[in-house]
Amino acid sequence: xxxxxxxxxxxxxxxxxxxxxxxxxxxxxxxxxxxxxxxxxxxxxxxxxxxxxxxxxxxxxxxxxxxxxxxxxxxxxxxxxxxxxxxxxxxxxxxxxxxxxxxxxxxxxxxx
Amino acid sequence: xxxxxxxxxxxxxxxxxxxxxxxxxxxxxxxxxxxxxxxxxxxxxxxxxxxxxxxxxxxxxxxxxxxxxxxxxxxxxxxxxxxxxxxxxxxxxxxxxxxxxxxxxxxx
Numbered sequence: 224x225x226x227x228x229x230x231x232x233x234x235x236x237x238x239x240x241x242x243x244x245x246x247x248x249x250x251x252x253x254x255x256x257x258x259x260x261x262x263x264x265x266x267x268x269x270x271x272x273x274x275x276x277x278x279x280x281x282x283x284x285x286x287x288x289x290x291x292x293x294x295x296x297x298x299x300x301x302x303x304x305x306x307x308x309x310x311x312x313x314x315x316x317x318x319x320x321x322x323x324x325x326x327x328x329x330x331x332x333x334x335x
Numbered sequence: 336x337x338x339x340x341x342x343x344x345x346x347x348x349x350x351x352x353x354x355x356x357x358x359x360x361x362x363x364x365x366x367x368x369x370x371x372x373x374x375x376x377x378x379x380x381x382x383x384x385x386x387x388x389x390x391x392x393x394x395x396x397x398x399x400x401x402x403x404x405x406x407x408x409x410x411x412x413x414x415x416x417x418x419x420x421x422x423x424x425x426x427x428x429x430x431x432x433x434x435x436x437x438x439x440x441x442x443x
Contacts, residue, residue, distance in 0.1 A: 229378075266339075266433040267379075267422070313378050321366045321426040326378030 225250035229314045229327030236334050242287075242301040244330050246314030249295065254316040256297040257324065258289055261311040273297060274320065309334045337362045341423050341434035348413055348441050356408040356437045358423030368406050370399050371422040373436070379422055382408075413441045 229246045236242060248254050258270040269282045271289035279289050286305050290298045297314060314327040340359045348354055360368065367386055371379035383392040385401040392399045396417065398409045408421055420436040 264435065266435045267424075267431075269431065315378070323367075323369055323381045323384050324371075324379075324424075324431065325381065326371075329376070329378045331376070 225316075225325065227314065227316055227325055227327045229330060231330060232328065233331045234333070236304050236332065238306055238334055239303045242299070242304050242308070242332070244299040244312055244314075244332075246297045246299075246327055247295055248316045251295070251316070251318070253294060254318065255320055256291060257315040257317075258297065258299050259313040259315060261313060261329075267313065271299070304334045306334050308332065337425070337427055337432050339423055339425055339432045339434040341421075341437050343437060344435070345438040346440070348410075348439070350414055350441055350443050351412050353409070353411045353413070355410070356421055356423075356439070358406040358408070358434055359404060360406070360423075360425050360432075361404075362425045362427045362432065364427055365425055367426045368401055369424045369426070369431070370397075370406070370408055371424065373420045373422055375420075382421075410439070413439075415441045415443050417441050 226249045256273045259267040260270055261267050271281055273279050273291045276291055287301050312330045315324040317324050338361045342357045367384050369384050370382040372382055373379040383399040388403045390401050396411050400407045418441045420438045422436045423434040424431045
């Protein structure tokens with residue numbers, strides 16, 4: 224069966240520090256991968272998606288970047304965090320674009 | 336502009352009190368409508384996919400229906416463990432659009 228792992232679960236970082244969140248999927252090959260951010264009282268905002276290794280599409284211009292160094296690995300990064308980067312970050316995967324999403328457990332990021 | 340609106344924002348029910356959650360959408364070329372359940376501090380969990388008007392899906396106390404403009408998530412005789420945020424989403428081209436969710440609280 225397929226599983227998705229996302230870590231860390233919580234993270235507290237000072238403003239201006241770097242960020243690296245990692246997500247891996249097991250039990251499937253060539254998944255579509257996504258990074259979402261969820262702010263309190265707001266819907267999930269798609270940040271990046273990837274349909275293959277090295278293929279990254281950005282939905283919102285921002286302080287973040289994403290990379291897919293391996294088929295089932297998706298990384299969200301920042302060189303210098305801003306206060307506005309605080310939020311709940313979710314990694315997800317799907318078999319096909321436009322199909323149901325399977326989400327990781329999320330990372331609660333607090334930038335202080 | 337594609338849009339998904341959920342109502343109500345919050346709903347409190349007594350155990351056993353049936354109700355419905357609404358998801359209204361405006362999407363060009365709808366390819367699928369999805370319902371997810373999200374518990375506090377966790378990622379959303381997939382519930383249903385609906386593809387065409389008139390389609391219905393059921394799972395335990397939940398039933399999802401779809402028309403050309405909206406979807407309903409009917410909850411029959413809910414239990415406290417049904418308390419969660421229910422998210423609706425649509426897929427159009429290469430992305431999903433999520434609603435802001437309905438926070439459901441079922442009281443024992």
